Amino acid sequence: MTQSKISVKNLNMYYGDFHALKNVNLEVEANQVTALIGPSGCGKSTFLRVLNRMNDLIEGVKVEGSVLLDGCDIYRPEEDVVNLRKRIGMVFQRPNPFPMSVYDNIAYGPRIHGIKDKRKLDEIVEKSLRAAVIWDEVQDRLYKSAIGLSGGQQQRICIARLLAVEPEVLLMDEPTSALDPLATMKIEELIQALKKEYTIIIVTHNMQQAARVSDVTAFFLTGDLLEYGKTDTIFTKPTDKRTEDYITGRFG
């Protein structure tokens, strides 16, 4: 048996008294797209944030259980969180490029990680922008502000910015919820292309999107991971009645 890229074991998370994730067990395979679905407040975004310790700074958060990345617990005390977030990057709902040039957005991460050589940076910037399928659209305006780009372009800049630090896992929290259908399709195509190199976990409220882009789907409800399986099975023949009710829009 091959080792999972991420292995979550008996994970419990609390916001103060609130039990936000209840004994979640999940294996995420490398080079697959895993979709997390469920109604608002079910814990799917919380779960995503657990995976790169984004909840660390929130007051009163307690995490129990283990999250193994390549077999190594990311919650062990000596874990370097900056390095962890380099390995596991995140894309958010609203594109959030830095208010600086396209070039500087992409070069930001590599610079922080100590790369100063201009030629090396040029190379990383071009490679990352190409990988995020945005190079053709911005190569003539690399030194202009990224803020002037469209929403869909900005989101791809944010993905390119992640790729520049050579992550292994990409976490995407509703990455297309603020985008129009065409920009959404571009991101979805990009996800398909990126999964050859990366492991991707995406939170989405759009069932069709989960069905289109993911290999595996996990359904969360009130902090429980209720059903987890191959996407084509979940969307044609879910096992749990609650999964069926949710994906067919008959919840409650």
Added chain:
Amino acid sequence: MRTRTTFDQALKELQQDILKMGFCVEEAIAKAVESLTKQDMILAQSVIDGDALIDIQEMQIEDKCMKLIATQSPLAKDLRRIAAGLMIIIDLERIADLASDIAKSARRIGDQPLIKPLIDIPRMAELAQKMVGEALDAYVREDPKLAEAMAAEDELVDNLHNQVLRELLLLMMVDPSVVDQAIALLFTNRHLERIADHATNIGERVVYLATGERKELN
């Protein structure tokens, strides 16, 4: 709170439409065989003419299914309901074609004296029609057990089919002058056997709709 009321209503309508088409198809089988046994040319013609209406029903239902897929993004059982509907109407349409072909055989035989009393063919027709009715019942109830019980009856139809086949072969061997009519009856025999097979197909769709599993019934 109830969600997707409009969609649920549309699915209900789809089911009713398929049921209506099914009733027309059942009626076509009964009338076709009656036109043969009673040598009623007017009845035969009405079955042949009625086939066009069933074709229209099929097209309208298909259209409805396509619109539901396009506008409602069905998933899980909703998706299986619509997919099963799309496939069931194909079987129903084929059954109607076969009924029409039986009526054409009746027209071909016309008022010439029958070469044998028709006993097994009406029995087969009754069975085949019953199977279609039960398949539709299983569909409405989304009941895989009913569908399987219905499909088990296919064997009875197959047995009768073989019996009629042997009988007609014998008649043709004894008296070649009956060949023309015997062929018309052979086709009818074959058509009824096929109708039962299509009913079985509908049963398989019902099992898929209800359980998500594909299963050969018979």
